[in-house]
Amino acid sequence: xxxxxxxxxxxxxxxxxxxxxxxxxxxxxxxxxxxxxxxxxxxxxxxxxxxxxxxxxxxxxxxxxxxxxxxxxxxxxxxxxxxxxxxxxxxxxxxxxxxxxxxxxxxxxxxxxxxxxxxxxxxxxxxxxxxxxxxxxxxxxxxxxxxxxxxxxxxxxxxxxxxxxxxxxxxxxxxxxxxxxxxxxxxxxxxxxxxxxxxxxxxxxxxxxxxxxxxxxxxxxxxxxxxxxxxxxxxxxxxxxxxxxxxxxxxxxxxxxxxxxxxxxxxxxxxxxxxxxxxxxxxxxxxxxxxxxxxxxxxxxxxxxxxxxxxxxxxxxxxxxxxxxxxxxxxxxxxxxxxxxxxxxxxxxxxxxxxxxxxxxxxxxxxxxxxxxxxxxxxxxxxxxxxxxxxxxxxxxxxxxxxxxxxxxxxxxxxxxxxxxxxxxxxxxxxxxxxxxxxxxxxxxxxxxxxxxxxxxxxxxxxxxxxxxxxxxxxxxxxxxxxxxxxxxxxxxxxxxxxxxxxxxxxxxxxxxxxxxxxxxxxxxxxxxxxxxxxxxxxxxxxxxxxxxxxxxxxxxxxxxxxxxxxxxxxxxxxxxxxxxxxxxxxxxxxxxxxxxxxxxxxxxxxxxxxxxxxxxxxxxxxxxxxxxxxxxxxxxxxxxxxxxxxxxxxxxxxxxxxxxxxxxxxxxxxxxxxxxxxxxxxxxxxxxxxxxxxxxxxxxxxxxxxxxxxxxxxxxxxxxxxxxxxxxxxxxxxxxxxxxxxxxxxxxxxxxxxxxxxxxxxxxxxxxxxxxxxxxxxxxxxxxxxxxxxxxxxxxxxxxxxxxxxxxxxxxxxxxxxxxxxxxxxxxxxxxxxxxxxxxxxxxxxxxxxxxxxxxxxx
Numbered sequence: 001x002x003x004x005x006x007x008x009x010x011x012x013x014x015x016x017x018x019x020x021x022x023x024x025x026x027x028x029x030x031x032x033x034x035x036x037x038x039x040x041x042x043x044x045x046x047x048x049x050x051x052x053x054x055x056x057x058x059x060x061x062x063x064x065x066x067x068x069x070x071x072x073x074x075x076x077x078x079x080x081x082x083x084x085x086x087x088x089x090x091x092x093x094x095x096x097x098x099x100x101x102x103x104x105x106x107x108x109x110x111x112x113x114x115x116x117x118x119x120x121x122x123x124x125x126x127x128x129x130x131x132x133x134x135x136x137x138x139x140x141x142x143x144x145x146x147x148x149x150x151x152x153x154x155x156x157x158x159x160x161x162x163x164x165x166x167x168x169x170x171x172x173x174x175x176x177x178x179x180x181x182x183x184x185x186x187x188x189x190x191x192x193x194x195x196x197x198x199x200x201x202x203x204x205x206x207x208x209x210x211x212x213x214x215x216x217x218x219x220x221x222x223x224x225x226x227x228x229x230x231x232x233x234x235x236x237x238x239x240x241x242x243x244x245x246x247x248x249x250x251x252x253x254x255x256x257x258x259x260x261x262x263x264x265x266x267x268x269x270x271x272x273x274x275x276x277x278x279x280x281x282x283x284x285x286x287x288x289x290x291x292x293x294x295x296x297x298x299x300x301x302x303x304x305x306x307x308x309x310x311x312x313x314x315x316x317x318x319x320x321x322x323x324x325x326x327x328x329x330x331x332x333x334x335x336x337x338x339x340x341x342x343x344x345x346x347x348x349x350x351x352x353x354x355x356x357x358x359x360x361x362x363x364x365x366x367x368x369x370x371x372x373x374x375x376x377x378x379x380x381x382x383x384x385x386x387x388x389x390x391x392x393x394x395x396x397x398x399x400x401x402x403x404x405x406x407x408x409x410x411x412x413x414x415x416x417x418x419x420x421x422x423x424x425x426x427x428x429x430x431x432x433x434x435x436x437x438x439x440x441x442x443x444x445x446x447x448x449x450x451x452x453x454x455x456x457x458x459x460x461x462x463x464x465x466x467x468x469x470x471x472x473x474x475x476x477x478x479x480x481x482x483x484x485x486x487x488x489x490x491x492x493x494x495x496x497x498x499x500x501x502x503x504x505x506x507x508x509x510x511x512x513x514x515x516x517x518x519x520x521x522x523x524x525x526x527x528x529x530x531x532x533x534x535x536x537x538x539x540x541x542x543x544x545x546x547x548x549x550x551x552x553x554x555x556x557x558x559x560x561x562x563x564x565x566x567x568x569x570x571x572x573x574x575x576x577x578x579x580x581x582x583x584x585x586x587x588x589x590x591x592x593x594x595x596x597x598x599x600x601x602x603x604x605x606x607x608x609x610x611x612x613x614x615x616x617x618x619x620x621x622x623x624x625x626x627x628x629x630x631x632x633x634x635x636x637x638x639x640x641x642x643x644x645x646x647x648x649x650x651x652x653x654x655x656x657x658x659x660x661x662x663x664x665x666x667x668x669x670x671x672x673x674x675x676x677x678x679x680x681x682x683x684x685x686x687x688x689x690x691x692x693x694x695x696x697x698x699x700x701x702x703x704x705x706x707x708x709x710x711x712x713x714x715x716x717x718x719x720x721x722x723x724x725x726x727x728x729x730x731x732x733x734x735x736x737x738x739x740x741x742x743x744x745x746x747x748x749x750x751x752x753x754x755x756x757x758x759x760x761x762x763x764x765x766x767x768x769x770x771x772x773x774x775x776x777x778x779x780x781x782x783x784x785x786x787x788x789x790x791x792x793x794x795x796x797x798x799x800x801x802x803x804x805x806x807x808x809x810x811x812x813x814x815x816x817x818x819x820x821x822x823x824x825x826x827x828x829x830x831x832x833x834x835x836x837x838x839x840x841x842x843x844x845x846x847x848x849x850x851x852x853x854x855x856x857x858x859x860x
Contacts, residue, residue: 393428
């Protein structure tokens with residue numbers, strides 16, 4: 001099931017249909033809308049590739065710019081803190097990893113922060129990125145990066161500008177030295193955050209305790225799920241200590257002044273551990289007299305969080321139990337100023353982080369006072385800007401020497417398409433300051449982009465596309481064309497658009513075409529849409545070949561009912577409506593496994609073997625394919641007889657294909673009953689038009705071996721019997737109670753065994769010409785004297801079929817209603833199925849005329 005979504009905006013004070021606007025003319029991908037802080041994100045898919053758009057503070061949407069050849073398959077917005085977007089992008093060559101990108105303030109231009117971050121799937125199939133933002137310290141992240149086949153944990157203090165491995169503890173839990181030398185060995189952490197609010201994840205930190213990080217992990221060459229221990233850092237990830245050899249849930253109480261640890265186990269427990277000195281030492285406490293299967297732990301909200309609730313059950317069959325633990329009695333007083341000491345945030349001794357020195361207040365480890373709401377206070381002092389405070393700008397990459405140089409795909413001299421002569425733009429130095437970095441002076445002026453006057457530019461890189469990226473449009477409906485220009489002075493620019501259908505428009509500037517150029521094509525065809533952009537410095541042009549179509553509603557295959565062996569037969573696909581645009585015709589003959597594909601709606605073919613054969617035509621118009629199938633009888637010799645009827649039949653003739661098929665079956669049954677001739681010899685087809693007429697075909701009957709059951713001259717005897725019965729008015733049928741219709745014979749013709757060629761005698765040719773002139777005379781009389789009883793000639797069946805499609809004869813039909821087959825299947829036409837033979841040679845007709853006369857054959 002295909003779903004569609006549109007992005008519509010309007011002001012709440014006056015939100016009506018008239019005031020609504022659509023930033024995207026087409027559809028956006030369903031479920032792709034994300035509204036987070038000052039940003040709105042949507043996704044559009046075209047050409048099999050996703051495209052991402054962002055709106056900053058509800059401004060106009062802009063396409064998010066990743067490095068040119070990242071070619072994203074998937075994107076997840078990780079963070080939008082401090083007016084900057086962190087996005088995890090899975091690129092074309094990644095399967096189980098994502099690259100981390102960081103944007104400018106508007107969320108448009110993205111640069112690479114870290115490659116190949118490990119990812120996994122959650123229980124509900126959602127993507128989990130191994131990236132963790134440390135609470136309380138802006139710009140500090142932990143990430144698990146995949147290097148070859150190993151996963152290692154990295155840390156950054158400046159929003160991904162620099163990353164390093166974690167230094168492992170010097171000693172283990174028992175005080176034994178740990179031999180772990182960077183970069184061959186380091187500490188690795190599990191970074192999954194629990195989706196359940198009642199259970200802790202693998203890592204935890206709090207805004208009110210900015211220096212304390214608790215996580216599970218291991219020491220070694222890579223991250224492992226074996227030998228997991230618990231580690232704590234009380235100096236924001238610079239150094240780590242091992243606190244437990246098994247996984248524990250850790251809860252922060254008293255704004256991080258107290259850490260509570262509870263063992264991860266499937267067995268019932270009755271003890272927990274408390275630490276008042278940031279995890280350096282732990283004390284064992286009992287929280288219940290009866291061991292409890294713990295299902296979860298929840299801390300009470302509020303500034304003075306000193307109460308925790310443990311819930312679980314005493315046995316697998318018991319009810320849930322809630323155990324409330326209040327730690328207020330542990331403290332005898334509130335902390336005073338002298339109970340705190342200053343602590344400076346640093347990264348391996350470097351105090352300037354994100355352009356500032358930050359000093360926090362931390363409770364002295366020997367003090368056991370209650371912190372309350374005064375925890376986490378901080379003082380900040382700006383630092384002098386250095387190269388470390390700047391990241392590479394969009395289109396630039398950091399090389400091994402530390403310099404930001406243009407990527408191979410980026411042209412630094414390219415200007416924004418919005419830059420016009422007389423205006424200015426910011427000429428990048430290749431660097432941009434990390435967002436939220438507070439450094440001042442130093443190299444700030446040197447690395448900051450400089451405003452520069454826009455030089456005049458001639459139009460270049462002009463494109464014209466449809467708003468949905470397709471090359472088709474529907475007749476009578478709006479099509480929206482978008483004009484795109486890579487560069488050029490947009491001031492004093494003239495835009496001329498020729499739609500190719502005799503209509504052209506002009507615009508004074510590019511901004512007037514931002515919402516697209518709408519046009520309605522009244523005719524079907526391929527139109528050459530031309531756009532030309534010109535300013536005082538030059539011009540550029542572009543062409544779009546637009547296919548305008550209308551839906552194909554019906555296909556009717558027109559061909560004779562019966563044909564002669566080895567004679568050319570013309571088949572024509574008649575369409576409704578007749579003009580729908582560019583078409584492809586696929587022809588299937590009998591049991592052939594390979595079709596014949598043409599661009600013409602008419603073909604000529606021959607049959608070399610007698611029998612009943614089927615022909616199917618499929619017409620492909622855009623995404624629509626319709627087909628029609630007909631059956632044709634092929635014989636070396638057959639005779640045909642035109643039938644006419646008493647005038648009362650015309651009163652009940654609605655002139656539709658279904659009625660003609662049913663009446664044909666009734667006439668055949670009446671002929672068989674009146675003459676006792678086998679139904680295998682008779683084929684009846686009622687012809688379109690009024691007065692009502694029909695064609696009676698007298699066919700030879702074949703055995704399975706292909707030999708005639710009777711001599712060929714029996715056709716004459718059967719014809720004589722039929723004509724005799726018809727002339728005696730012995731063939732009749734009851735159309736409805738009280739309405740009896742008589743069937744009359746009009747004209748008989750026979751198919752010769754050989755072709756009439758110029759090598760025949762002059763007398764034969766003279767006789768043929770005489771017959772032709774007589775036939776033409778009869779045809780003229782038939783055309784102008786249709787009401788004269790007894791005058792019927794061999795009509796142009798194919799021509800009348802086409803007339804049925806183009807202009808219905810009956811006023812009772814508002815439009816053609818043509819079935820899949822005008823000719824009944826062999827089972828409907830005869831009592832027993834005739835022998836079906838393979839089809840002979842087929843040749844494509846050189847002409848494309850919609851009608852073709854079927855010659856009247858005579859005995860020579």
